Amino acid sequence: MDCDGAYRMSTATARAYPNIALVKYWGKRDETLMLPAAGSLSLTLDAFATTTRVELTDTPEYEFSLNGVAQSGDSLSRVSRFLELVRGIAGSSQHARVTSSNEAPTGAGLASSASGFAALAVAAAAAYGLHLDRAALSRLARRGSGSAARSLIDGVSVWHAGDGDETSFAEPVVAPEMSMIIVTVDARQKAISSRTAMRRTALTSPFYPAWAETTEQSLAAMLEACRDQDFSRIGRITETHALRMHALIQSADPPIRYLSPTSIAIFDAVVALRDAGVEAYATADAGPNVAIISRPEDAPAVAEAMQQYGSVRIVGAGAGATLIDDPSLEATA
Numbered sequence: 352m353d354c355d356g357a358y359r360m361s362t363a364t365a366r367a368y369p370n371i372a373l374v375k376y377w378g379k380r381d382e383t384l385m386l387p388a389a390g391s392l393s394l395t396l397d398a399f400a401t402t403t404r405v406e407l408t409d410t411p412e413y414e415f416s417l418n419g420v421a422q423s424g425d426s427l428s429r430v431s432r433f434l435e436l437v438r439g440i441a442g443s444s445q446h447a448r449v450t451s452s453n454e455a456p457t458g459a460g461l462a463s464s465a466s467g468f469a470a471l472a473v474a475a476a477a478a479y480g481l482h483l484d485r486a487a488l489s490r491l492a493r494r495g496s497g498s499a500a501r502s503l504i505d506g507v508s509v510w511h512a513g514d515g516d517e518t519s520f521a522e523p524v525v526a527p528e529m530s531m532i533i534v535t536v537d538a539r540q541k542a543i544s545s546r547t548a549m550r551r552t553a554l555t556s557p558f559y560p561a562w563a564e565t566t567e568q569s570l571a572a573m574l575e576a577c578r579d580q581d582f583s584r585i586g587r588i589t590e591t592h593a594l595r596m597h598a599l600i601q602s603a604d605p606p607i608r609y610l611s612p613t614s615i616a617i618f619d620a621v622v623a624l625r626d627a628g629v630e631a632y633a634t635a636d637a638g639p640n641v642a643i644i645s646r647p648e649d650a651p652a653v654a655e656a657m658q659q660y661g662s663v664r665i666v667g668a669g670a671g672a673t674l675i676d677d678p679s680l681e682a683t684a
C-alpha cells in the first residue's frame with residue numbers, strides 16, 4: 352500500500368502470437384500441472400497477435416475483457432485460476448484487471464488460447480513483479496494452456512514432455528525457413544474445446560496409448576529432420592501426424608470430428624499440388640481451418656490454389672511473447 356492507503360497500481364502489456372504444431376500435443380498426463388502425454392513441436396507465427404494488459408487492482412475479484420467484451424463463466428474462471436497461480440508465486444494479495452484483444456477469431460482452431468496465455472503469462476509476471484527467464488515463462492504459460500508454452504519461443508520450438516513441472520517447457524529448434532499458408536474455412540467458435548475433447552479422447556479411445564507412444568517417435572524424427580534442414584521430411588511427418596491426431600479424435604466415444612468436408616478437400620488439394628510439383632503439406636488443429644507449410648518461394652502458388660476454399664493468408668516465423676510499450680497507458684499516465 353502507498354502511504355495514502357491506496358494500492359500502488361502496477362501494469363504491464365505483452366504481445367504474443369499463436370503457434371501451429373507440426374508434431375501435435377493431444378492429451379495430458381497431469382491435468383493440474385498441465386504436463387503433456389508427449390512432447391510436441393510447432394512454428395510460432397508472425398500474424399494473428401494477442402495483446403494483453405494486466406493491471407493490479409484493489410478490487411475484490413479478477414476482471415477480464417476480451418475484444419472489448421467483459422467475460423464471465425468459463426472464460427473468466429480460466430483466467431482467474433491462472434492469475435491466482437501467479438499471485439501466489441508473487442506472494443501478492445492484489446487482484447488484477449486483464450484487457451486483451453485477439454487479431455484471430457477466438458476459439459476457431461487458430462490457437463488463440465496459445466497466444467492468449469503466452470501474452471497473459473508475460474504481462475502478469477511483469478505486473479506482479481516476477482523476474483522469470485524464458486524457460487520459466489514457458490512453464491508458467493503451460494499452466495494456462497499447454498500449447499501456450501510454445502508461444503514464448505521465436506519460430507520453431509520443441510515443448511519437452513519433461514519429468515515434471517521443472518522440465519516441461521519449450522525451447523528453440525533450428526529449422527529450415529518455412530512459410531505457412533493459413534486457410535480459414537470457418538471462423539466460428541468450435542463446438543467442443545480442445546481441453547474437453549482431449550480429455551474425452553484420452554478416456555475413451557482405444558488408440559490413445561499408441562498415439563502417446565508414437566508421438567515421441569514422430570517428435571524424434573521431426574527433430575532429426577529439422578537438424579538436417581530436410582523440408583520434405585518435415586512436411587511428411589507434419590501431415591501424417593495431423594491426420595493421425597484427427598483419426599484419434601474421431602475414435603473417441605462419443606466421437607468428435609473437427610475437420611469439415613472443406614478441410615478434407617484442402618488436404619486432397621495439397622496432395623494434388625505435390626503431384627503437380629509444388630511441395631506443400633497440410634495440418635489442422637482442433638477446428639476445420641487448415642495450415643499448409645511450404646518453402647517460402649512456393650507460398651504464393653499454394654495460396655493461389657487455396658483461394659477457392661476460404662480466406663487465405665501467408666504467414667512466417669514470428670517472435671515469442673514479449674513485453675511491449677502500451678501507448679494507451681502513456682496517454683493516461
Ligand code: DP6
Nearest residue numbers: 372375376496497498545546636637
Ligand atoms: C490441437 O493447448 O488448447 O492445437 O492445454 O487444454 O489448454 P489445453 O489445450 P490446448 O490444445 C492444443 C491442441 C492442438 C495441438 C497443439 O497445439 O499441439
